[in-house]
Amino acid sequence: MSMIVGWSGTVREHHTEMTGHHTLRSTEEAVGDRLGGLNLDFEAMWAVSNIYRASTAIRNHLEQTVLRDTGLTWTGFVVMWVVWIWGESETRHVAKEAGIAKGTLTGVLKTLESHRYVRRAPNPADRRRVMVTLTSSGERLMRTLFPQFNQEEAFVVKELDSQRRRALAASLRVVVQHLEGTVRP
Structure with missing residues (x-):
């Protein structure tokens, strides 16, 4: 648990486990135990699963910080x-x-x-x-809110140096462009 400052300037407790009651590590171990005998592309599964979990955690974080006091979902x-x-x-x-x-x-x-x-x-x-x-x-709300939103974006990726941030953005852009160009029946 850590303390965060909300959009209105209020300080409150913040629980870091935001994607459910199972941690990332325990989920990966349970999936490995359950699916270990199947012929699957585990690298693809982990990549997509981590995109999903990261996006859920980021969304939850931004809703609980920047958006909390705005009336916006x-x-x-x-x-x-x-x-x-x-x-x-x-x-x-x-x-x-x-x-x-x-x-x-x-x-x-x-x-x-x-x-x-x-x-x-x-x-x-x-x-x-x-x-x-x-x-x-x-x-007015967007002009006021977005700089605060961006501060939280910076917080979300603060453990990544500039090179890793650019690599992450480039890798995700490749995934999006691949899917935008793919038509599947």
């Missing part, structure tokens, strides 16, 4: 990030960029609208389509 933050970076966008594009279903986006946008962070309006070129934009308070 992880998905709400991602939606706001997409609209902040790309500007006014159609809902179908926002959903795709955020990696969520359009139906999920509808609920997220309703919540974000209730906080007055986003605004929806019909697309003037095709009124059946809906455009999303950040409000001025949504813009």
Whole structure:
């Protein structure tokens, strides 16, 4: 357990085991015991499993620190990030960029609208389509929040030197580009 400073400046206890009640080591040992006799690509399994566990731990950490006092969920933050970076966008594009279903986006946008962070309006070129934009308070929140978010990103990878950070980013980029270029039946 360690102490962390939240977005609002409050100090609180933080439990470092964030991905469930089993540690990474105990999970790897249990998987090895259960699957050791199978003909599997264990290197691929460990790589993908660690990507998943790392992303879950990072998401949990950011939700419990930076996002905790904002009223934003992880998905709400991602939606706001997409609209902040790309500007006014159609809902179908926002959903795709955020990696969520359009139906999920509808609920997220309703919540974000209730906080007055986003605004929806019909697309003037095709009124059946809906455009999303950040409000001025949504813009202010992202300008204020993102530097703090980035500080936590730096905390997440602080055990990696600059060379290892670049290598990690490059390796993950290769995985993403491979999957973006792959069409499987």
